[in-house]
Amino acid sequence: MKLLDVQNLRTTFHIEAGQVQAVRGISFHVNKGESIGIVGESGSGKSVSMLSLLKLLPSNAKLEADxxxxxxxxxxxxxxxxxxxxxxxxxxxxxxxxxxxxxxxxTIGEQIMEPLRIHQKLSKEEARKKAIEILRTVEIPSPESRLKQYPHEFSGGMRQRVMIAIALSCSPKLLIADEPTTALDVTIQAQILDLMRDLRNKMDVSIVMITHDLGVIANMCNRIVVMYGGTIVEQGTTREIFYEPKHPYTWGLLRSIPQFSEGEKKKLISIPGSPPDLLRPPQGCAFTARCPHAMKICEKLPPQQISLSDTHQAACWLMHPKAAPHAKEVIS
Incomplete structure (x- = not known):
């Protein structure tokens, strides 16, 4: 059953130079109890799309959606x-x-207690007890004394746990995590991801995880949405995106993940070029200028989403029956 269903979301920022088309008509859904990952480079529209849903946008932004x-x-x-x-x-x-x-x-306690008192109308003492319970849930030791401390007294990983505690304090149905592990070392990253996975199972909360790193969400999400240039270029189950990717941008993201094979060295392959200028977005496919398989039609017309299975869609002209056979190669 769908908890969140987004159809043709568009977000534009009005600036002196013109209109920045940050999100250009995206559609996706999140089922109840499901985790999805939204991946892409910086500037692809991941965070803006989520902030648009919550209407946490500056005054110069215009939000539209079907x-x-x-x-x-x-x-x-x-x-x-x-x-x-x-x-x-x-x-x-x-x-x-x-x-x-x-x-x-x-203090940390005041910041966790505030949403409890506003949304659940708890008394100060009730909110304090609930805050201690939540800190214990996110595995922060000595929660009673930690309530009285300030953010600067916590490490980066502990502050991230506090953010998770605040977000989960009122037992929401949907949790949106925007790059929750970016500033953390790999050991703490793994701990935070394990914590979020455990909390998802215990609380039956749906999760949308925003990241630029496919490796982070490999074992975290049921489905993956790949964004580029303010559009969704591919979406499917985690298995489909990792083992049956169809869009050249997805291939590039996967090639940029470090792979460790016994007795074999693999060089990381970067995606050449830069993301498109969304003040003047391309007429056709946003990835054309960086795509090694680009055709003339890619410059002129934006590709439509093509269904490859009930769960897998890709927006690429390479999927067209008349595309050259050699252009349909998949990542190995």
Missing amino acids: SVLFDGIELVKTDQKAMRKMLGNDIGMIFQDPMTSLNPLF
């Missing part, structure tokens, strides 16, 4: 007051940098 349904509620028509009630209560968000997201002037 439909954004969350648990049966149409978010496009929801006003800011109703959205504020929903955020933190039904939808939790882990922002990208915990050091700048946490308020340095308030």
